[in-house]
Amino acid sequence: MTLPTGTRLGPYELVALLGAGGMGEVYRARDVRLDRTVAVKVLPPAFAADGERRARLEREARAISSLNHPNICSLFDVGNQDGVEYLVMEHLEGETLDRRLDRGPLPLDQLLRVAVDIAAALGRAHRQGIVHRDLKPANIMLTKAGTKTSAKLLDFGIAKPLPGSAQMVQLTTPAGLPTHTPLTGAGVLVGTMHYMAPEQLEGRGVDARSDLFAFGAVLYEMATGKRAFDGASQASLIAAILERQPPPIGAVQPLTPPALDRLVRLCLAKDPDERWQSAHDLRLELEEIAAGGTASAGAAAPARRWRERVAWGTLVALLLLSLLALGRRTAGEPAARSLHATLMAPPGIIGNGPLALSPDGGSVAFVGYGEDGVSRLWVRSLAESEARELAGTDDAWLPFWSPDGRSIGFFARQRLQRVELNGGPPRALADISDARGGCWTKEGVIVFAPNAGDGLYRLPADGGPITQVTRLDPRRGESSHRWPICLPDDEHVVYLALSGERERLTLQAASLADGRARRLLAADSAAVYAPPGMLFFARGATLLAQRFDADRLALAGEPQPVAEGIWRDPDLDGLRAFSAAAGGTVAYRKGGSELSRLFWFDREGHEMGTLGDPGIGSVIALSPDGRRLVRSVTEPSSTVGGLWLLDLAAGGASRLTFNRWNDIFPVWSPDGRHIAFASDRNGRYNLFEKAADGSGGETLLLDSPLWDFPEDWSRDGRLLAFSRQATRTQGDILMLTLPTRKPVVLVATDADEMQPRFSPDGHYFAYVSDESGRSEVYVQTVPPSAAKWQVSNAGGHLPQWRRDGRELYYLAPDLRLMAVPVAVQAGAFNAGAPKLLFVTRIRRSILKGASPYVASPDGQRFLIDASMAPDLSSPVELIVGGGGR
Numbered sequence: 101m102t103l104p105t106g107t108r109l110g111p112y113e114l115v116a117l118l119g120a121g122g123m124g125e126v127y128r129a130r131d132v133r134l135d136r137t138v139a140v141k142v143l144p145p146a147f148a149a150d151g152e153r154r155a156r157l158e159r160e161a162r163a164i165s166s167l168n169h170p171n172i173c174s175l176f177d178v179g180n181q182d183g184v185e186y187l188v189m190e191h192l193e194g195e196t197l198d199r200r201l202d203r204g205p206l207p208l209d210q211l212l213r214v215a216v217d218i219a220a221a222l223g224r225a226h227r228q229g230i231v232h233r234d235l236k237p238a239n240i241m242l243t244k245a246g247t248k249t250s251a252k253l254l255d256f257g258i259a260k261p262l263p264g265s266a267q268m269v270q271l272t273t274p275a276g277l278p279t280h281t282p283l284t285g286a287g288v289l290v291g292t293m294h295y296m297a298p299e300q301l302e303g304r305g306v307d308a309r310s311d312l313f314a315f316g317a318v319l320y321e322m323a324t325g326k327r328a329f330d331g332a333s334q335a336s337l338i339a340a341i342l343e344r345q346p347p348p349i350g351a352v353q354p355l356t357p358p359a360l361d362r363l364v365r366l367c368l369a370k371d372p373d374e375r376w377q378s379a380h381d382l383r384l385e386l387e388e389i390a391a392g393g394t395a396s397a398g399a400a401a402p403a404r405r406w407r408e409r410v411a412w413g414t415l416v417a418l419l420l421l422s423l424l425a426l427g428r429r430t431a432g433e434p435a436a437r438s439l440h441a442t443l444m445a446p447p448g449i450i451g452n453g454p455l456a457l458s459p460d461g462g463s464v465a466f467v468g469y470g471e472d473g474v475s476r477l478w479v480r481s482l483a484e485s486e487a488r489e490l491a492g493t494d495d496a497w498l499p500f501w502s503p504d505g506r507s508i509g510f511f512a513r514q515r516l517q518r519v520e521l522n523g524g525p526p527r528a529l530a531d532i533s534d535a536r537g538g539c540w541t542k543e544g545v546i547v548f549a550p551n552a553g554d555g556l557y558r559l560p561a562d563g564g565p566i567t568q569v570t571r572l573d574p575r576r577g578e579s580s581h582r583w584p585i586c587l588p589d590d591e592h593v594v595y596l597a598l599s600g601e602r603e604r605l606t607l608q609a610a611s612l613a614d615g616r617a618r619r620l621l622a623a624d625s626a627a628v629y630a631p632p633g634m635l636f637f638a639r640g641a642t643l644l645a646q647r648f649d650a651d652r653l654a655l656a657g658e659p660q661p662v663a664e665g666i667w668r669d670p671d672l673d674g675l676r677a678f679s680a681a682a683g684g685t686v687a688y689r690k691g692g693s694e695l696s697r698l699f700w701f702d703r704e705g706h707e708m709g710t711l712g713d714p715g716i717g718s719v720i721a722l723s724p725d726g727r728r729l730v731r732s733v734t735e736p737s738s739t740v741g742g743l744w745l746l747d748l749a750a751g752g753a754s755r756l757t758f759n760r761w762n763d764i765f766p767v768w769s770p771d772g773r774h775i776a777f778a779s780d781r782n783g784r785y786n787l788f789e790k791a792a793d794g795s796g797g798e799t800l801l802l803d804s805p806l807w808d809f810p811e812d813w814s815r816d817g818r819l820l821a822f823s824r825q826a827t828r829t830q831g832d833i834l835m836l837t838l839p840t841r842k843p844v845v846l847v848a849t850d851a852d853e854m855q856p857r858f859s860p861d862g863h864y865f866a867y868v869s870d871e872s873g874r875s876e877v878y879v880q881t882v883p884p885s886a887a888k889w890q891v892s893n894a895g896g897h898l899p900q901w902r903r904d905g906r907e908l909y910y911l912a913p914d915l916r917l918m919a920v921p922v923a924v925q926a927g928a929f930n931a932g933a934p935k936l937l938f939v940t941r942i943r944r945s946i947l948k949g950a951s952p953y954v955a956s957p958d959g960q961r962f963l964i965d966a967s968m969a970p971d972l973s974s975p976v977e978l979i980v981g982g983g984g985r
Contacts, residue, residue: 316367473914705938
């Protein structure tokens with residue numbers, strides 16, 4: 101798809117074609133705004149037709165654009181015009197390394213200068229959590245700086261092979277695992293595969309050390325003019341990479357310093373643990389070789405690797421010694437000095453939210469989000485330097501350990517599941533709807549909260565009959581028992597209770613035999629128990645520890661602060677990210693309550709302005725005339741939310757509800773005179789209504805023993821759609837007829853249905869259902885009939901209609917805002933292919949809630965309650981010996 105000279109892509113005018121390949125065409129172009137020369141890479145048409153690739157491209161572009169380094173080609177812009185996806189990069193004069201190698205190996209001094217440049221670039225990227233994954237001579241540009249040659253890395257993380265592209269061909273490794281390699285034509289193998297690390301060929305995870313393997317192969321080729329690994333066929337090439345070492349550089353180029361030969365051999369080690377562990381150290385060794393320190397360089401590499409292992413081993417030893425020492429303490433002895441450490445998520449994984457320490461404190465389980473936006477379980481042993489993903493745990497949430505540390509319980513796709521650490525697929529144990537945590541006793545019983553509005557239940561850890569443990573107390577207006585922890589006597593459980601009383605959140609202890617409960621204390625979070633007798637919980641943003649006699653169910657002394665700024669989920673009462681194990685070992689995350697703000701974005705995701713003040717917002721609704729906005733906001737120091745009104749023209753804000761309970765899910769009446777909302781002031785979420793001008797009181801619309809949340813109001817004012825969370829079942833969708841206030845079922849199946857939205861003409865409604873095993877957006881008629889249409893194609897949440905009904909929007913699992921053209925022809929509903937608009941900064945936890953975004957009437961702008969910071973990983977902070985001093 102060669103574009104003619106003079107074509108304009110945004111502000112960039114194409115001047116000349118510089119080159120073409122399987123991953124697109126590169127043009128020299130002129131930026132007409134800044135009057136500068138740039139390079140524009142036009143991506144293959146497959147990118148424009150694939151929303152997943154475009155979203156991934158934009159995510160990676162944002163990350164790569166943050167790399168500011170003299171040896172990395174700068175990425176200026178990414179855009180789309182008329183279905184053409186393109187990247188705008190720094191224009192470089194020179195030649196690629198692969199073209200240079202056509203003329204033979206590089207002189208030693210030039211080789212070392214180029215190698216130092218590449219190592220420096222890799223070091224910067226790796227420190228920012230970015231792995232190239234396609235390092236090869238074609239992605240290295242050699243430029244002249246006076247008489248010296250320098251290097252710049254190209255296509256950093258952007259032009260790597262993508263599974264499923266037209267340029268990919270399926271291979272099979274000797275181990276029977278799939279991999280891919282790009283082809284420029286039938287049977288023509290290009291260079292990428294020659295530089296793949298063994299773990300890439302075997303389908304295992306890659307990290308910075310995979311880049312260092314590729315770097316070693318590039319160094320070998322620069323020194324010898326020959327590839328480190330080659331073969332007459334793809335199978336023989338794979339075998340060479342997996343099983344053989346290339347001839348020593350000195351055997352091909354006798355004048356090569358032995359230190360460089362040893363350095364390259366360490367890069368090309370088959371086991372990542374035996375390679376260089378950082379590009380920074382590799383650069384230092386190359387500089388030493390360039391300075392003439394060839395005698396010591398070869399010995400320095402294993403010495404540095406040995407020092408790294410000793411350092412990590414020392415940390416592990418200190419952890420173990422601290423655990424042993426704390427295990428010998430009695431309740432009255434002073435605590436030993438605490439040891440602090442920070443554990444990062446793997447590169448490319450966003451780690452935030454709940455976590456769980458193993459009973460012995462030696463491992464931590466946590467949820468990590470990949471590039472696809474799907475959460476999975478990861479386990480990091482404190483005796484190892486890397487975390488590992490547990491296969492088959494897609495959409496995992498709320499992990500908890502078995503007492504022997506061999507299994508982990510979790511919730512995913514409306515099921516309570518367990519997975520063994522030594523391998524094997526997860527096993528489903530019970531159906532749930534909207535879980536609120538679980539725990540595991542030494543006698544093999546799992547206690548869990550199957551949904552947000554019920555008591556606790558138990559079942560055998562191997563599966564079996566389910567028995568109710570606790571029941572909500574109507575005298576206290578209790579609405580939920582959640583986040584259970586099993587005590588060591590296997591007879592009692594501690595949990596967080598929500599009620600309609602002034603003391604809204606309390607920790608209680610109950611008998612597993614008869615469910616009888618007693619109050620322990622007021623808290624803002626779940627609790628965690630750690631032997632020999634400490635209870636950890638949060639108040640505000642402070643993690644506290646208090647002595648606790650688990651046999652007598654009695655607290656002693658005063659709570660002592662352990663850490664500040666503990667992560668919390670403002671959308672789920674009591675959910676915090678901390679855990680504790682024997683002897684007071686504590687793991688926690690900070691953050692999670694980051695302020696959000698109302699941002700205007702255009703359809704390309706460009707920020708166009710802000711509204712109101714920052715807060716911990718969640719749900720917004722635009723008035724029918726587009727002049728006012730109602731927003732549900734949680735104060736930073738509070739655990740409850742209220743409703744605020746914003747005047748879009750004047751910019752002022754005023755509070756609409758003044759309660760000490762949660763007022764959420766606001767919905768405008770079609771005449772703009774009233775606002776319906778959900779409030780838990782009765783101990784459960786019921787439907788209320790209030791005048792939009794703030795006058796008068798608040799009217800109860802529907803008093804239900806279940807949890808009801810308003811979602812949308814029909815344009816004729818006759819129907820208020822709401823979602824209902826029933827006991828131990830999936831969510832259903834109902835309508836409240838007005839003014840009679842009679843509830844009528846709209847959709848109620850075995851699946852989880854929620855988030856209904858009426859079409860502007862009132863003939864259809866969009867909603868979300870997980871009937872396929874994944875939440876997708878569907879459309880049905882009003883009233884429902886046999887006709888039903890699926891709108892999303894890779895997961896969807898929070899549908900919204902454009903004011904004229906010709907477009908439907910939704911959020912994909914990885915927070916992409918999607919647009920779907922819709923039309924009604926001959927009385928039949930028709931939906932086009934979803935199109936990516938841009939990636940939002942909406943909190944992931946709100947995807948199952950009410951809408952944090954609205955579209956302008958013409959669909960050209962979007963007002964989004966977005967985080968003021970990117971969705972970044974929050975590291976796990978570890979304290980050994982510091983809990984409950």
